[in-house]
Amino acid sequence: MAVTVETLEKLERRITLTLAATVINSEVESRLKKLARTVKADGFRPGKVPMSFVAQRYGAQVQYEVVNDKLGEAFSAAANEAKLRVAGMPSIAQKDEAAEGELAFDATFEVYPEVKIADLADTEIERVAAEVTEEAIDKTVEILRKQRRSFAQRGAADVAADGDRVTIDFEGKIDGEPFAGGKADGFQFLLGEGQMLEAFEKAVRGMKAGESKTFPLAFPEDYHGKDVAGKEADFLVTVKKIEAQHLPDVNESFAKALGIKEGTVEALRADIKKNLEREVKFRVLAKNKGAAMDALVGKAELDVPKSLIAGEAERMVANAREDLKKRGIKDADKAPIPAELFNDQAEKRVRLGLVVAELVRSQNLQAKPEQLQAHIEEISQSYEKPAEVVRWYLSDRERMAEVEAVVIENNVTDFILGKAKITDKQLPFDELMATA
Structure with missing residues (x-):
């Protein structure tokens, strides 16, 4: 019938x-x-x-x-x-x-919907690249030194300086009234590393252990604490202890402590460079993938099913609740999170998914077995036992599905970049690493 x-x-x-x-x-x-x-x-x-x-x-x-x-x-x-x-x-x-x-x-x-994708030949895309410089390696070495620094208490006559760890008591008041989060005892922070507002650090800098000081502090308009943002407070601070930091020397002992088998500074720097290059590769790929996907969606014409948007929004709500649960929020699974908050983002995700699926179908961009294997092996290289990581991926269908999705996205990205008008741009290392 x-x-x-x-x-x-x-x-x-x-x-x-x-x-x-x-x-x-x-x-x-x-x-x-x-x-x-x-x-x-x-x-x-x-x-x-x-x-x-x-x-x-x-x-x-x-x-x-x-x-x-x-x-x-x-x-x-x-x-x-x-x-x-x-x-x-x-x-x-x-x-x-x-x-x-x-x-x-x-x-x-x-x-x-029927998905129509226009010719990509006249699409302009900026493709970025970046290199791991010696300066970047130096900065990473300094980070590793700071992660392994030790502290020794200063003398009574010494004053707090940048790099010191200070222990303080403080209390802040606005118009003579205490406010939430404005008081702490035995609070520690590293001076000069931006852990506190600059005005706070400036006040503590030069103080001695046992000394107290009152000073004004203006909270920025965009301060994360909305109750005090844009307001001025008076703080009373007492320095309880000042400790000088000691950074380990960069030598063979330092290299061995970081797990470098050869135990040389040269091998340490080579290992750092290898890890940074891997991170740079993934970040560059992510930026170029984003640019390519944006260009693809801009060339596509389609109606997006409302039911798929609603379903994606609900999944995003579930993910948000799960995130709250991991942060220890009580009754996170009952949190009142309206799905409408995610509608715009959900619509973008669904639209992109439909367009990518059409391009994969029409251009035969499915993931090949050798591509899946290569991607897993590349991921495994950042672990101590690569062979176990490879087996871990190959033994689980869900993990393999995630790998397949990434490989397909890479295939789509390469296809788009191969068709579009490309402008290459060299990004400074620090600028690339600062992006989310």
Whole structure:
């Protein structure tokens, strides 16, 4: 029997589904009989509960389940017969009128759109590149030194200077009144490393242990604490202890402590360079991938199914709640997070996914087995035991699916960059690393 598909607007469609009452009743009876074998009721032995009792207690629930199952089967068959690519779940409502002996339902749903991608030849894309310089290696060495620094208490006559770790008590007031977060005892911070506001550090700089000072501090307009942002406070600070830092020398002992087998400074710098080059490669790839994807979406014409946007927004809400849970937020799974907050971002994700899928299909950009293997091996090189990492990926379908998605994105990026007008730009190392 031919399926009649009604077009409502853009991607929205409607079809009518009919179910024979005899089929529904027969399946309900069959399920109730099966249920009667295991159902328990006071006064009856297992398997001896009367069918009338089972039907009275479970009949409505079983009928609901049967109708839903049969509707799912009917909808799937109708969509296949009409060769429809259904996007999201259908909304099904029972009709008031139906032929005798039948139940009729309207199924309203969306279909996947036709995606048209214009010629990419006139698309302009800025492709970035970056190099690992000796200066970048030097900065990384300094970071590693600071991670392994030690501290020794200064003398009573010494004053706090940049690089020192100071322990202080402080209390701040606005218009003579204390405010939340404005008081602490035994608080430690490293002077001169931007851990505190500059005005606070300036006040502590030059103080001695046991000394107290009162000073004004103006909070910036964009300060993260909204209650005090843009306001001026008076702080009383007392320095309890000053400790001078000691950075380890960059020598063979330092290199060995960092796990460098050769134990030489040259080998340490070579290892740092290798790791930085790997990080630079991934960051450059991410920036160029973003530019390529933006250009691709800009060349695409399509309507985006509302149901897919809603589904993506709900997934983003679930991810947000999971993130809150990981941060230790109480009742994070019940947090009132409106899905509407994510609609714009969800729409962008869905649009990009549809356009990428079309380009992959039309240009045969699927991931090849050798590409998957190469990508996993590249990831594994940043771990101590690469072979175990490779096995870890290959043993799990979900992890392999993630790898496949990345490889496909890389294929799409390479395809776009190969078609577009490219302008190359060399990014300074620090600028690249500062980007998210």
